[in-house]
Amino acid sequence: MITLLLVDDENMMKEYIKFIIKEEDMEIAVFEASNGLEAVEKAKQLQPNLILMDIKMPHMDGLEATEMIKKEVPLTKIVFLTAYDKFDYAQKALRLGAYDYLLKPISPEDFKGLINKILAESHQNQGDVQNTTTLAPEDHVIKGAKEYIEDNYSEKIQLKDVANHVGLSPTYFSKFFKRKTQMNFSIYLNMARIEKAKELMRETTLTLNEISYRVGYEDLSYFSIVFQKYEASTPSDYRRRDMTK
Known part of the structure; x- marks a missing residue:
């Protein structure tokens, strides 16, 4: 069963997500928080599989909360759910290790797709999936790739250069990067x-x-x-x- 923490200062949004879960008969234990501060505390207590996090909230916004949560509960997947379609938000969310970034209002199909993807990855991680090289922790791989780009963006960067930097084959890294960031490397x-x-x-x-x-x-x-x-x-x-x- 997935443990989900809904973080939004709008009750309507939380009720909408819970309605989808009930209608689709999903095995999800739902907990709620109304601002970033509350989210940090509940994340430490519950250690949920997934957090749906609004960005604009009182007391502490979703980006600040994510930064703190990732330090305390690094394996928790955080998905930003926001009405703000701005690249600055998406970029910072990815830099902080967000799993995905979705725009409100999220459709039932998109929500089901998100849950199914998380379940599929969970099953895959439980299997004996091996790469030809020793795989570093996922967050470390993505962080290393992004830091390489940050340091070398003025150069002729190729995918194989970044893959070599993080110790993965180009083919594996390409698929891995897209799965973790929801976008192609290019x-x-x-x-x-x-x-x-x-x-x-x-x-x-x-x-x-x-x-x-x-x-x-x-x-x-x-x-x-x-x-x-x-x-x-x-x-x-x-x-x-x-x-x-």
Whole structure:
């Protein structure tokens, strides 16, 4: 049976999740918290399999609570459930070790899919699944991969370079990274680079060509295409808007 901690200051959301669980006859023991502080205390007491965590709450928000919970109960899977569709939130959630990031209102199908995925992974972890190399703890692998990207985003990073850094085969690492972060490695790398580019646009007077090169894109045209894909704006338009704020 899964132990679930629902953390939200809105009772309606918690009642909605409990309704889905009841309607689908899921074997889930549900506990509740109304803010981040309460969530930290209950997580230490219950050590739940899964926490559904809202981000915007009084007293302590979901991001702060997650940071504390991960130190106390590192194996707990935390899924952010929020109405705020912002990359900054998603990026920080992933950096803190979040299992997933879902937007409200979550559909019954998405919730069932989440629970089924957790159950499937639990069964897989109980089996004799081995890699050809010694696998470090999961959080350590993802943390190491993200730190490598953070330190080398200006270079020509390839998936095999990061896989080698964390001690896994490229094929295994690719599947592992997607399963843990819910995105392909290439997407995460591009998103990280675009965030760095936005930071340079805000804080420096570097030309777009210089910024492109500094975040790992040798061709300005390609950088512009990637930037527009993730930001729905050209780099020049983004910089112009930022300067008028």
